[in-house]
Amino acid sequence: MTIQTFVLAPDSFKESMTAKEVCVAMEKGLKKVFPDARYIHVPMADGGEGTTQSLIDASGGELFSLTVTGRLGEPVDACYGIMGDGETAVIEMASASGIQHIRREDRNPLITTTYGTGELIRACLDKNIKKLILGIGGSATNDGGAGMAEALGVRFYDATGEALPRGGGALAQLQRIDVSGLDSRLARIDIQVACDVTNPLCGPQGASAVFGPQKGATPAMVDRLDAALAHYAAEIRRTLDKDVGHIPGAGAAGGLGAGLLAFTACQLRKGVDIVIEYSCLREKLAGAQYCFTGEGRIDSQTQFGKTPQGVARTALENHVPVIAVAGSIGDGIDILYQEGIHAIFGIIPQASGIEELLSNGPLNMQRTCENIARLIHSSR
Numbered sequence: 001m002t003i004q005t006f007v008l009a010p011d012s013f014k015e016s017m018t019a020k021e022v023c024v025a026m027e028k029g030l031k032k033v034f035p036d037a038r039y040i041h042v043p044m045a046d047g048g049e050g051t052t053q054s055l056i057d058a059s060g061g062e063l064f065s066l067t068v069t070g071r072l073g074e075p076v077d078a079c080y081g082i083m084g085d086g087e088t089a090v091i092e093m094a095s096a097s098g099i100q101h102i103r104r105e106d107r108n109p110l111i112t113t114t115y116g117t118g119e120l121i122r123a124c125l126d127k128n129i130k131k132l133i134l135g136i137g138g139s140a141t142n143d144g145g146a147g148m149a150e151a152l153g154v155r156f157y158d159a160t161g162e163a164l165p166r167g168g169g170a171l172a173q174l175q176r177i178d179v180s181g182l183d184s185r186l187a188r189i190d191i192q193v194a195c196d197v198t199n200p201l202c203g204p205q206g207a208s209a210v211f212g213p214q215k216g217a218t219p220a221m222v223d224r225l226d227a228a229l230a231h232y233a234a235e236i237r238r239t240l241d242k243d244v245g246h247i248p249g250a251g252a253a254g255g256l257g258a259g260l261l262a263f264t265a266c267q268l269r270k271g272v273d274i275v276i277e278y279s280c281l282r283e284k285l286a287g288a289q290y291c292f293t294g295e296g297r298i299d300s301q302t303q304f305g306k307t308p309q310g311v312a313r314t315a316l317e318n319h320v321p322v323i324a325v326a327g328s329i330g331d332g333i334d335i336l337y338q339e340g341i342h343a344i345f346g347i348i349p350q351a352s353g354i355e356e357l358l359s360n361g362p363l364n365m366q367r368t369c370e371n372i373a374r375l376i377h378s379s380r
Helices: 019-031 051-059 113-125 146-151 168-173 185-190 207-211 217-239 252-263 271-278 281-285 307-317 333-338 354-359 361-377
Strands: 004-007 036-040 061-070 075-082 088-092 131-135 155-157 176-178 192-193 266-269 290-298 320-330 341-345
Touching: 004 019, 004 281, 019 036, 019 051, 019 290, 019 361, 051 061, 051 075, 051 088, 051 131, 051 271, 061 113, 075 113, 113 131, 113 155, 113 185, 131 271, 146 252, 168 207, 176 217, 176 252, 192 252, 192 361, 207 217, 207 252, 217 252, 252 266, 252 290, 266 271, 271 281, 271 307, 281 307, 290 307, 307 320, 307 333, 307 341, 320 361, 333 341, 341 361
Parallel strands: 004 036, 004 290, 088 131, 131 192, 192 266, 290 320, 320 341
Antiparallel strands: 061 075, 075 088, 155 176
């Protein structure tokens, strides 16, 4: 008798389960009906929060902690990972420069910095890596990646020859960029940037106008920051002969996309595509009978590069049916059935408080997957 193979490729369920914990809960439920099946765990992410953990779990890698410079200049505990191959590092810029731990009243994109993200990159270089995966979602910054570049050896000066203060607001006084001290190791590694937005650096759809307000920018600040980034882009063009101002994705993470394009030889890619490649999902789907995926909420936005959509698209190439399981299901999911998802299930059994639902996530996932397995078994 042919042994059934289930590939389990979910994203994390925020504040409830890591992607690896979702895999474990899925298997426990399915195993009650298919005890002899083979289960392949492929913890997934889409380039945002949880990407480092998922790729480390998927590859058998190792996490490292490091105290770095936070977005407001304070020391923060951040982390990075080295995948199981020993030569690929993974960073989420939000770990050092994210908005998640800044109180709303303290948010000020004129002064927040990506310096800590540069320190994480430097720590990875010290591990003699050959590749770097960098997720750039969830930033508190609007400094065009200047802080990141400074941590890696670039110097920014005003008209008097003084070093610029950190933060996007100071870029309006930029008069000279010195790249002579840029870490030479950057030129020898492959940098893949998980970037799921196409915003340019400046203008009505740029970093400051679109994302600045959620980082604390007033309308006056937006105008000031946009002008400062436009000046920054002009200086980059003059010094490095690189036009980063209009490249799709340059405006990601307050212009960190532009900074990476200017000072490294990086590629901007969809986050889920990077995770699919480095987790070897395609190879693991070969010969599988079913693929289970999921995330905390599935709705019409899932079609735009979220994990279930990426997994379904990949499974479709291998003719493997996909079942998606979510903490909650929103409107507009019909479009996902055209993307390769065959069925979508919610795991919430009854109305409960949010804390109870989050803590019971593993049990609810296990029970739901057991019921799906019984449906599969009875349909034969």
